[in-house]
Amino acid sequence: MAEQHQGKAVQTTGHAWDGDLQEFNNPLPRWWLWSFYATVLFAVIYWIWYPAWPVAKSFTKGIGTVTYQSGGKQVTTHWNTRAELIEEMQTGSETLKQQAYLEKISAASYDDIVNDPDMMAFTRSMAKVLFADNCAACHGVGGTPAQIGQYPNLRDDAWLWGGDINQIEQTILQGRNGYMPAFGEVLSDAQLDEVANYVLSLSGHSVDTAMADAGRAIFQGKQGGCYYCHTESGKGMASQGSANLTDAVWTVADVPGAADDAARVEVVKTVIRNGVHRQMPAWRGRLSNAQIKLLTVYLQSLGS
Ligand code: HEC
Ligand code: HEC
Incomplete structure (x- = not known):
């Protein structure tokens, strides 16, 4: 050359x-x-x-390593992006900040959290993610379910099981069993009509007053025994998770979606005939206490 x-x-x-x-x-x-x-x-x-060459069914692993925590133990593997992401999530500066905040929130009382704008801002942003991951499948994004009847709306200030901090925390920790027996076998169709008219009268809907009067006797008497769970006033009991029948909020019967008086009677009647059985799962053990605390504060702030 x-x-x-x-x-x-x-x-x-x-x-x-x-x-x-x-x-x-x-x-x-x-x-x-x-x-x-x-x-x-x-x-x-x-x-x-780095990992580079294919060798038989494996590959050369390289001498680079990543160390991260798994199940309380330290794990060291050859370099790979998955392990590196885990390591980053465990030791990144954002993560450390989050951990410090979580510890602060674990130690703080509910009052302290609610009155501290910084802790509240952190709570909201963390709880939104927790909610989206664990709760939104049933309760809908942002706490508003798509359809009345399936899952209660967590966004309004009407609570089946009570809306103060301790009640909401108990709901999430231990789950809830929303149960109302079916009255289709116990009451005749005419009686179902009557009691449905009475129920609608409690929230100020225009009803057939003669029917509603007959319905009151069923509701407040032995035959229906509705007062036993819904109370005589119809306001419901947090200890039973029995709906307040006197307000404009409906959680099972889609009264707001019904076109006219007859349709409203029909949807209420259907609920009374079929009863209700809805289960809110328990989260104790599945989420940490700190996470449940974040969700509780978040839901309470959504409701009020
Ligand atoms: C599998 C579906 C499902 C999931 C997932 C779920 N829930 Fe529920 N939740 C329900 C049902 C059903 C009820 C209504 C129980 C009843 O009828 O009394 C309910 C009720 C509630 C209530 C009580 C509302 C009231 O009016 O008192 C709260 C609070 C609540 N859920 C919070 C949560 C949170 C927080 C999560 C996530 C950690 C969650 N739920 C996940 C199904 C679910
Ligand atoms: C054993 C307790 C119990 C008895 C008895 C009972 N209910 Fe209920 N009822 C409930 C519970 C609990 C709910 C709410 C269920 C849920 O949301 O998970 C409910 C919900 C309702 C609803 C739906 C309210 C809404 O917001 O959509 C109506 C209507 C109703 N009950 C009417 C009646 C009538 C009428 C009777 C008597 C014939 C009666 N209930 C008897 C426990 C009871």
Whole structure:
């Protein structure tokens, strides 16, 4: 390989195509050569450090490692992006800040949290994520369910099981069993009509007053025994999770979605005929106490 000098004839490789088409034999430019050597060196270091070559059913693991916590133990593996992400999530500056806040919240009383704007802001942002991951499948994003009847709305200030901090915490910790027996076997169709009229009268709907009067006797008497769970006033009991029948909020019977008086009677009647059985799962053990605390404060602030 001869050097090409300015002015001298350029060497060729000696091959000729199509009679006179020749190939110059120029040396490679220095910058190009050095870049090339640098990439070779880079590749070798890369192979040594990172997983690189397929070998049989496995691959060369490289000497780089990542260490992270798993199940209370320290785990060291060969370098890989998954482990690196786990490590980052455990030791990143954001994570450490979150852990410090979580510890602060675990130690704080509910009053302290609610009265501290910083802790509240943190609570809201963490609880939103927890809610989306664990609760939204049933309760809907932001706490508003799509459909009356399936799951209670957690956004309004009407609570089946009570809306103060301790009651909400108990609901999440131990779960709730919303149960009302079916009255289809106990009451005749006419009686169901009557009691449905009475129930609607409690929340100020226009009803057939004669029917509602007959319904009151069923509701407040032995035959229906509705007062036993809903109380005589119809306001319900937090200890039973029995709905307040006197307000404009409906959690099982889709009264707001019914077109007219007859349709309203029908939806209420259907609930009384079929009863209700809804289960809120318990989260004790599945979420940490600190997480349940965050969710409790968040839901309480949504409701009020
Ligand atoms: C599998 C579905 C499901 C999931 C998941 C679920 N819930 Fe519920 N939740 C229910 C049902 C059903 C009820 C109504 C129980 C009843 O009828 O009394 C309920 C009731 C509640 C209530 C009581 C509302 C009231 O009016 O008193 C709260 C509070 C609540 N859920 C919070 C949560 C939180 C927080 C999560 C997530 C950690 C969650 N739920 C996850 C189904 C679910
Ligand atoms: C054993 C207790 C119990 C008895 C008895 C009972 N209920 Fe209920 N009722 C409940 C509970 C609990 C709920 C709420 C269920 C839920 O949301 O999970 C409910 C819900 C309702 C609803 C739906 C309210 C809404 O917001 O959508 C109506 C209507 C109703 N009851 C009417 C009656 C009538 C009428 C009777 C008597 C014939 C009666 N209940 C007897 C426990 C009872």
